[in-house]
Amino acid sequence: MKSKLSFVLAAVLLTLFVSALIAQESHTYVGLKTCKMCHKGEAKSMVFEKWEASKHAQAAAVLQGKEVTDKCYGCHATGFGKPTGFKSDSLATVLLAGVQCEACHGPGSDYKKINVMKDRKLAVQAGLIIPNAESCTQCHNTLHHKDLIFDYKTAWPQIAHSIKKSQ
Secondary structure (H helix, E strand, C coil), X not given: CHHHHHXXXXXXXXXXXXXXXXXXCCCCCCCHHHHXXXXXXXXXXXXXXXXXXXXXXXXXXXXXXXXXXXXXXHHHECCCCCCCCCCCCCHHHHHHECCXXXXXXXXXXXXXXXXXXXXXXXXHXXXXXXXXXXXXXXXXXXXXXXXXXXXXXXXXXXXXXXXXXCC
C-alpha cells in the first residue's frame, strides 16, 4: 500500500513538473509583422520606424560574408535556441532574423492582443519583458566582441521607444 501511495505521489509531482516546464515554453514567437500592425506610424509614436532605422534591424545582415556559428545567432536573431524561435537551418524561421521586438520583449503570442497590451501589468503577466541594462548586456558585452564598448545609459536613448499613454 505504501509503495502504491509513493508511486501515485511521484506521478503527481512529475505531472506538475512537466506542466510547469510546458507553461514556461508556452509563449511563442509571432514575428515582426504582428508587432508592426499596432506599433507603426505617428499615431503610435513611430516605434516600428525607430526600430527599422536601428542597428538592431540590421543585426542579421551584418553577418553576411562572415564566418557564422550558432553562437552568433544567439544575439543576431530572435529567439535562437528557443522552440519557436529562429533556427539557422530552417527557412520557416527566416522572418525571425535580426534583433526584432521579441528578442528584447519576449515571445508575443500571449501579449499581442490589444486588450492585453493596453494593460501593462496584464501584458507582463502574459510574457512581455520590459528590457533593462541587464537584459541588454546579455548580448552587448565583450564575450564575443572583445573591442565592444557598451554604455547602457548612452545606448538606451538611441533605441528607447514607447507609445504615449493616450494611445
